[in-house]
Amino acid sequence: GVTPDTFPGAPLTAGEVVINPTKGHAIHTHPDSDEVLYIIEGSGVQTVGDSGEFEVSAGDTIYIPRGTEHSTFNTGWRQMRILAIYTPGGSEQGLREAPDYVAVPAGQAPVWERA
Template sequence: MSESETRVHTTHAQLATEVFDWGSIKWGVSAGLFPGAPLTAGEVIINPGKGHDLHTHPNSDEVLYVVDGEGVQTVGDSGEFPVKTGDFVFVPRGTVHSTFNTGWRQLRVIAIYTPGGAEQALREATDYARLAPGVPPVWERAR
């Protein structure tokens, strides 16, 4: 792509995979990929029986769309509620939240931060690893 061309598209094969003990993320839209992009969007995979810790995004609202699977979600004081394929969740900035997979297959979620940038904090997690584009994550079977 020449300097005069503007990127408008990404594919899974072009994207790094960010891996955690609970699953993985591929960020398909971000200011790093699309200079000036006002949001971040990516596919989150949460493995069966796994989830991420309660956390906040102080400067970004988050929208979650469940592409496939089932789980439980917490958002602020709402308590835990079930989520499944086709559900949307809105997480206002600064609100404590978490997602946990209660199903037998992977929970696939599209996550959107607005404004973008909240993904940077995930890279500070102790279980964070970054795989180069095209390198698949390897999961160990529990015994």
Template structure:
């Protein structure tokens, strides 16, 4: 199956956006989820966990700070990979001046559906691109 970003809906949250290329809810027979996460500068997501899935993150572009479990925060840069075991608290924060782009996978897939219940969740239809505005100087 071949999928292009503009052919798919995009999940938008106050910290960035996610486009899921593969998900058990959208690809018949899929057992994992695979998507691109974009975290805007000075933004990040709160510590959370995925009780029923392992997560792997691969940093495509940008710089950030990551937490996994009770360990200390650590810097992440393009080329890094992070494994988050199921049920482990974790967070990601963009420390750079440009967007932080990650590839995220869930095994087994489907954990991304929980994002739909967040208060800042919206979904853009296929073909619509999220707009990000740089913060203005005080």
């Protein structure tokens, strides 16, 4: 991915987020960044502000203004792959604090096995 840490001077962050089946990101905000999500693969439910849950799937793009509460949950049977873009960059730091956060080196696919 691209972050201000990996590419000094980059005005944004862009990278892939993978959410395993039955998992997701609880309601949270990014007070200093707008966010755009592009669903590459999979399906789930999204909230943005007071929208209530709405279905998202491959090809959908979601815009989340800075400071707006939002959440994403995978309701499908396979991994949800999402391109996440933050502008300005830096909000990805919050993802690193999630208990199931794992950084996968470029070129490697995250592995998910059913228990």
